[in-house]
Amino acid sequence: DGGITQSPKYLFRKEGQNVTLSCEQNLNHDAMYWYRQDPGQGLRLIYYSQIVNDFQKGDIAEGYSVSREKKESFPLTVTSAQKNPTAFYLCASSATDTEAFFGQGTRLTVV
């Protein structure tokens, strides 16, 4: 089945740690995105990539980093510089500008 896989589903981070969230897609989509969702809020764009080896900052990129070495993969690293990382993280991909497909999300909690 084609789709987007995010892992892990739940992640706990200690203060000062970097953690990496995985996002893999087998839809052959060029574009991939990372969004952050806080309780009762909409989705805010962290980073996006339209093509391999290229990515751009979104609205809330500070404290995050990404890479796009393969078409299928777009991992997100939450660094210690991100002061309030507890949130629900959603990865998406798209082949057009009209429809995005989302993974099931990673819920990150700082302990």
Next chain:
Amino acid sequence: GQSLEQPSEVTAVEGAIVQINCTYQTSGFYGLSWYQQHDGGAPTFLSYNALDGLEETGRFSSFLSRSDSYGYLLLQELQMKDSASYFCAVRDQTGRRALTFGSGTRLQVQP
């Protein structure tokens, strides 16, 4: 920048019709999308309007008025399973090919 406004919560009864409005401010408008998200789940695509008018997909319809920077999602014959959050989203300004989402409308369907 871009901004979208939608009501935070709407309540309706099973079998009824409900309309969720969305007004937007954006440069370089390309189209308005709607997504559904159940609690803890991934957003899923519902509809897209690039031109003025009504698009119908089964029980769901979406309307766009570009001159009014306004759109709505119409849900007919409401079912309990329609209880979810609904987000409108716009394609960003020219050169930034990513969706900007509204803060979402939580729909509660009551028996």
